[in-house]
Amino acid sequence: MKVIVTENYQQSCDVAAKIIQQTIQAKADAKLGLATGGTPVPIYEALIAMNKNGEVDFSQVRTVNLDEYCGLGPDHPQSYRYFMNDKLFNHVNINKENTYVVSGLGDPNANAEELERMVFEGGTPDLQLLGIGTNGHVGFNEAGDFVQAKSHMENLVPSTIEANARFFETRDEVPTQAISMGMKGILAAKKILLVASGPSKQDAIRGIVANDNITPQNPATFLKLHPDVTIVIDRELADLAGYQA
Numbered sequence: 001m002k003v004i005v006t007e008n009y010q011q012s013c014d015v016a017a018k019i020i021q022q023t024i025q026a027k028a029d030a031k032l033g034l035a036t037g038g039t040p041v042p043i044y045e046a047l048i049a050m051n052k053n054g055e056v057d058f059s060q061v062r063t064v065n066l067d068e069y070c071g072l073g074p075d076h077p078q079s080y081r082y083f084m085n086d087k088l089f090n091h092v093n094i095n096k097e098n099t100y101v102v103s104g105l106g107d108p109n110a111n112a113e114e115l116e117r118m119v120f121e122g123g124t125p126d127l128q129l130l131g132i133g134t135n136g137h138v139g140f141n142e143a144g145d146f147v148q149a150k151s152h153m154e155n156l157v158p159s160t161i162e163a164n165a166r167f168f169e170t171r172d173e174v175p176t177q178a179i180s181m182g183m184k185g186i187l188a189a190k191k192i193l194l195v196a197s198g199p200s201k202q203d204a205i206r207g208i209v210a211n212d213n214i215t216p217q218n219p220a221t222f223l224k225l226h227p228d229v230t231i232v233i234d235r236e237l238a239d240l241a242g243y244q245a
């Protein structure tokens with residue numbers, strides 16, 4: 001596992017964008033596993049700027065997203081399909097037909113099966129971008145007694161619902177379930193890039209960088225099983241998490 005410590009969150013996002021750019025430069029039709037939430041927004045902004053400057057070409061890029069809220073359709077402003085269009089796809093030269101965000105409407109089991117197929121069909125992602133929850137969840141694979149291998153419907157835990165509430169007008173609107181790529185799909189990516197910032201992520205990051213243990217109580221620790229993981233954190237979070245290079 002490679003840990004990159006930067007001066008600040010913006011620099012972390014610039015580093016992450018550069019790694020994504022290099023992945024596309026090495027393979028024009030790269031398949032990217034993408035994340036939503038607050039963390040990747042400046043990463044996508046940096047990629048949009050690079051695309052406008054001709055530094056990265058999305059014309060052949062394929063994408064598959066980690067998750068989608070159950071109950072929200074693609075036109076809902078807080079759905080992850082809407083987020084991806086709004087924060088990235090509408091602003092770069094990607095063919096939207098090559099982008100996939102699982103549906104949050106309809107039969108969740110059928111949707112989860114489709115997501116699982118989309119992760120593996122045509123080869124697994126060349127790069128999987130991840131944020132991390134305060135409890136160590138990745139792709140909404142929540143902390144608990146076990147993690148699930150295949151894509152599935154996940155019941156979001158109170159701390160996750162609380163964290164997501166900042167994007168909704170009222171607490172009642174915050175979805176309590178999501179369709180989530182399972183740990184097998186995440187770990188099947190050729191390269192994993194996790195970006196984290198902020199004091200609330202310190203316990204989750206400490207669990208990854210401070211020891212060699214793997215536990216479903218911190219699902220991100222399963223990333224230790226992967227041969228090519230890069231974690232980008234800023235100095236403040238590195239210090240809080242007790243990371244020593």
Ligand code: F6R
Pocket residue numbers: 034035036037038039040066067130131132133137138139140141
């Ligand atoms: C989103 C996702 C989640 C987030 C996590 C952190 O697609 O998979 O696991 O990465 O909840 O969210 P932020 O970045 O908002 O702190």
